[in-house]
Amino acid sequence: xxxxxxxxxxxxxxxxxxxxxxxxxxxxxxxxxxxxxxxxxxxxxxxxxxxxxxxxxxxxxxxxxxxxxxxxxxxxxx
Amino acid sequence: xxxxxxxxxxxxxxxxxxxxxxxxxxxxxxxxxxxxxxxxxxxxxxxxxxxxxxxxxxxxxxxxxxxxxxxxxxxxxxxxxxxxxxxxxxxxxxxxxxxxxxxxxxxxxxxxxxxxxxxxxxxxxxxxxxxxxxxxxxxxxxxxxxxx
Numbered sequence: 001x002x003x004x005x006x007x008x009x010x011x012x013x014x015x016x017x018x019x020x021x022x023x024x025x026x027x028x029x030x031x032x033x034x035x036x037x038x039x040x041x042x043x044x045x046x047x048x049x050x051x052x053x054x055x056x057x058x059x060x061x062x063x064x065x066x067x068x069x070x071x072x073x074x075x076x077x078x
Numbered sequence: 079x080x081x082x083x084x085x086x087x088x089x090x091x092x093x094x095x096x097x098x099x100x101x102x103x104x105x106x107x108x109x110x111x112x113x114x115x116x117x118x119x120x121x122x123x124x125x126x127x128x129x130x131x132x133x134x135x136x137x138x139x140x141x142x143x144x145x146x147x148x149x150x151x152x153x154x155x156x157x158x159x160x161x162x163x164x165x166x167x168x169x170x171x172x173x174x175x176x177x178x179x180x181x182x183x184x185x186x187x188x189x190x191x192x193x194x195x196x197x198x199x200x201x202x203x204x205x206x207x208x209x210x211x212x213x214x215x216x217x218x219x220x221x222x223x224x225x226x
Contacts, residue, residue, distance in 0.1 A: 006127055
């Protein structure tokens with residue numbers, strides 16, 4: 001799966017893209033957050049939203065068949 | 079018409095095009111946001127999501143058009159590097175009467191600050207720092223929930 005990072009997460013992670021293999025027991029977006037968050041604690045912040053294949057999630061969403069998970073910190077446009 | 083621009087935007091030209099297209103509207107209101115050069119800010123860089131940012135701006139514009147019964151609305155937001163003094167956002171609304179046009183532009187700006195995936199990074203002599211929406215921005219956004 002491809003993981004992408006935006007805003008301040010680019011600096012917190014030190015990359016804007018990571019390609020990785022997800023363990024079989026990780027089945028939803030929140031489990032993914034917890035798993036990758038062990039390596040990158042910035043992703044554990046509940047204000048960081050997750051989009052699966054360009055669809056924003058609200059709570060755990062299945063990751064089966066998903067190619068990309070994007071991690072979006074609080075925004076600051078305008 | 080709403081879009082993201084990686085290139086500098088010209089608010090005067092945008093308003094000219096918008097005004098010609100909004101022929102028949104009784105009121106046209108526009109807003110231009112400009113990068114401030116205070117606190118030693120040398121450059122702003124706007125990060126965006128390749129799909130969700132434009133989609134979110136479209137949703138904000140669509141809601142405003144319906145809610146304020148607009149004849150037309152345009153939202154143009156810069157992405158990439160923007161220098162102090164340069165426009166960062168342009169919003170224009172056309173309606174039968176002025177109140178709807180003023181409210182629509184105000185509403186769109188409040189939502190751009192809190193609901194659209196855009197992230198500002200400031201560069202100054204001290205280094206770089208990421209900006210997040212302030213509590214006032216969320217308060218401004220919430221005003222429209224109470225009015226709805």
